Amino acid sequence: MADNLLELAPEFWLALGQTFTMVGISVGAAFLFGTPLGVLLFLTDRGQILERITLHRAINYLVNTVRSLPFVILLVAIIPLTRLIVGTTIGPIAASVPLSLAAIPFFARLVEQSLRELPKGVIEAAVAMGASPVQLVWKVLLNEARGSIVSALTVTSISLLSYSAMAGTVGGGGIGDLAIRFGYYRFQTEVMAATVVLLILLVQLIQFAGNRIAQRLDKK
Amino acid sequence: MIRLENVAKTYQTPAGPYQALAPVSLEVREGDVYGIIGYSGAGKSTLLRIMNLLERPTAGRVFVEGKDLTALSPRALREARHAIGMIFQHFHLFSNRTVAENVEFALEIAKAEKGDREKRVRELLEWVGLEDKADSYPSQLSGGQKQRVAIARALANRPRILLCDEPTSALDPRTTQSILSLIRDINQTWKVTVVIVTHEMDVVKQLCHKAAVLENGHLVEELPIRHARTAPASALGKLLFQEAPERLYPTEVLNG
Numbered sequence: 350m351a352d353n354l355l356e357l358a359p360e361f362w363l364a365l366g367q368t369f370t371m372v373g374i375s376v377g378a379a380f381l382f383g384t385p386l387g388v389l390l391f392l393t394d395r396g397q398i399l400e401r402i403t404l405h406r407a408i409n410y411l412v413n414t415v416r417s418l419p420f421v422i423l424l425v426a427i428i429p430l431t432r433l434i435v436g437t438t439i440g441p442i443a444a445s446v447p448l449s450l451a452a453i454p455f456f457a458r459l460v461e462q463s464l465r466e467l468p469k470g471v472i473e474a475a476v477a478m479g480a481s482p483v484q485l486v487w488k489v490l491l492n493e494a495r496g497s498i499v500s501a502l503t504v505t506s507i508s509l510l511s512y513s514a515m516a517g518t519v520g521g522g523g524i525g526d527l528a529i530r531f532g533y534y535r536f537q538t539e540v541m542a543a544t545v546v547l548l549i550l551l552v553q554l555i556q557f558a559g560n561r562i563a564q565r566l567d568k569k
Numbered sequence: 570m571i572r573l574e575n576v577a578k579t580y581q582t583p584a585g586p587y588q589a590l591a592p593v594s595l596e597v598r599e600g601d602v603y604g605i606i607g608y609s610g611a612g613k614s615t616l617l618r619i620m621n622l623l624e625r626p627t628a629g630r631v632f633v634e635g636k637d638l639t640a641l642s643p644r645a646l647r648e649a650r651h652a653i654g655m656i657f658q659h660f661h662l663f664s665n666r667t668v669a670e671n672v673e674f675a676l677e678i679a680k681a682e683k684g685d686r687e688k689r690v691r692e693l694l695e696w697v698g699l700e701d702k703a704d705s706y707p708s709q710l711s712g713g714q715k716q717r718v719a720i721a722r723a724l725a726n727r728p729r730i731l732l733c734d735e736p737t738s739a740l741d742p743r744t745t746q747s748i749l750s751l752i753r754d755i756n757q758t759w760k761v762t763v764v765i766v767t768h769e770m771d772v773v774k775q776l777c778h779k780a781a782v783l784e785n786g787h788l789v790e791e792l793p794i795r796h797a798r799t800a801p802a803s804a805l806g807k808l809l810f811q812e813a814p815e816r817l818y819p820t821e822v823l824n825g
């Protein structure tokens with residue numbers, strides 16, 4: 350049984366690399382595109398400095414729609430888009446497309462929530478001093494919410510880790526795919542168990558690191 | 570210095586329009602400390618916040634140093650706001666910035682040179698007596714210290730006007746005294762015009778040259794405090810200045 354696992358060590362490394370690729374790309378995309386989306390969602394709402402109710406509703410609707418699709422359906426539904434962007438639908442990079450698409454609105458919503466939790470008066474103080482919208486976003490909103498944005502990033506990473514297992518089974522590779530191929534189809538239960546342990550460790554690690562960084566950043 | 574012309578504010582609430590401020594005209598003279606007093610919900614904050622357009626009036630015009638703020642472009646309004654400092658009851662400091670960085674913020678957004686900024690921050694912190702706290706975060710300060718930082722931040726760009734919304738309501742009596750004397754200093758030494766909202770009579774008596782009495786969104790009267798000891802005519806004015814104890818509310822209510 351231990352032999353079995355040892356034999357599969359290269360497979361494990363490969364799978365781990367693929368998982369990191371998928372999670373890394375999609376977390377990056379969530380951060381890069383979800384943050385501005387979340388800020389926009391916040392600032393265009395009623396009573397905020399860029400109040401644009403129609404735009405706010407449109408973004409809100411879009412975010413809700415993407416978030417309401419079950420991930421498996423999203424995965425299949427955007428295959429043409431994936432092919433268009435990456436040129437193939439196989440491999441961890443291709444799998445990162447649906448993962449990113451799911452992650453962006455999810456993270457945007459968390460960013461919006463983080464900003465809503467900031468004391469209104471602090472934003473007002475900055476406006477009273479004559480801060481421009483750009484200054485307000487960079488120097489106040491993102492800076493004051495940085496701890497909870499890191500927490501949001503942690504939550505997103507963990508969700509994506511589990512989504513990536515799903516994406517993996519339809520051609521993305523990664524740890525989830527390994528578990529299915531060996532553990533399920535070939536009845537090698539110990540492989541299944543090992544992947545589960547690995548996932549548990551990864552989640553613990555991400556959560557621990559995320560908490561530490563958030564705590565370090567947050568001076569409240 | 571500040572002139573309000575028929576300024577009014579009506580909020581749209583789910584229950585229908587609500588008039589927080591009936592049309593009011595008043596003038597705050599250069600160099601004065603102008604008080605705004607009245608019960609909770611009278612519209613004091615609304616009136617104050619109209620003076621830097623944090624709250625846009627639904628009618629009327631707001632002149633600050635001759636400029637009509639309601640007619641300015643967003644950019645020009647931001648520019649004008651650099652010259653109007655503001656402090657609040659709950660301080661509203663940036664919790665992820667140190668004391669020095671909080672003060673520097675005001676200078677950053679006004680695009681001051683880095684070297685000048687540092688010098689000015691040191692000068693201000695020294696002036697409010699917090700030079701040893703420069704690298705602390707707001708969560709490590711007492712209420713009085715926080716308000717001092719807020720004052721330093723509000724004064725960073727050498728504004729000609731300081732707006733104060735109940736700056737001492739969250740402080741104990743002794744700290745209140747030290748903040749009030751700081752505000753008096755600002756007025757006397759630097760000739761900064763001060764508008765101060767309060768419901769503590771002490772504050773008005775100690776500090777103000779003139780005070781507006783607000784009731785249910787109406788300015789019921791304007792009282793000169795130091796210059797001429799005219800007797801208040803309105804019922805509320807009488808209550809506040811003559812028959813009432815030192816404060817509008819019993820101390821327990823204020824502290825509780």
Ligand SMILES: Nc1ncnc2c1ncn2[C@@H]1O[C@H](COP(=O)(O)OP(=O)(O)OP(=O)(O)O)[C@@H](O)[C@H]1O
Nearest residue numbers: 580581582587589608609610611612613614615616
């Ligand atoms: N954004 C708003 N929407 C609706 N009503 C509001 C809003 N802001 C204030 N009001 C109402 O306007 C009235 C005046 O409010 P304001 O904050 O000016 O009172 P205040 O005199 O400063 O009271 P306090 O001493 O409690 O601070 C209150 O009845 C308040 O409920």
Ligand SMILES: [Mg+2]
Nearest residue numbers: 613614615734
């Ligand atoms: Mg108020």
